[in-house]
Amino acid sequence: MTTNVGALVDRARVAADLSQRALADATGISQPTLSRIISGDRPAKMPEVVAIARATGHTVAQLTGAGTVADRAECAARATNDSGMDRMREALLHFLELDDYLNDQAIPTTT
Numbered sequence: 001m002t003t004n005v006g007a008l009v010d011r012a013r014v015a016a017d018l019s020q021r022a023l024a025d026a027t028g029i030s031q032p033t034l035s036r037i038i039s040g041d042r043p044a045k046m047p048e049v050v051a052i053a054r055a056t057g058h059t060v061a062q063l064t065g066a067g068t069v070a071d072r073a074e075c076a077a078r079a080t081n082d083s084g085m086d087r088m089r090e091a092l093l094h095f096l097e098l099d100d101y102l103n104d105q106a107i108p109t110t111t
Helices: 005-015 020-027 031-039 046-056 060-064 085-104
Strands: none
Touching: 005 031, 005 046, 005 060, 020 031, 020 046, 046 060, 060 085
C-alpha cells in the first residue's frame, strides 16, 4: 500500500486553516511546487515535509503516513521510586520523538 503524501499534506493544510498560498509562504516552497506535491505529480523532499510539518503543526510521521512514535512504541517498565507508568511512558516518548525527528533530519548518531 502506497501512502499518498500529497493527500496527507492537503489534510494538514486544511486542518491548519491555511490556503495553499499561505502554506507556500510559511514554508518557502513555491505555490506551484506545493500544488504538485498535493496533487501527487511530484514527490515531496524531506526538507519540504519538515517545513510543512512545522507550518501546519503536524509531525513528519503524520505527513508521511508512518504513524506517530506513540503509535509504534510499546513499552514496559518497572518503577522503584513511586513513578507512575503514565509519567514514565511520557518521558520515554519524548526521547523517542526526538530520536525519530533526528533520523528524519538525517542527523547522525554520535557515540
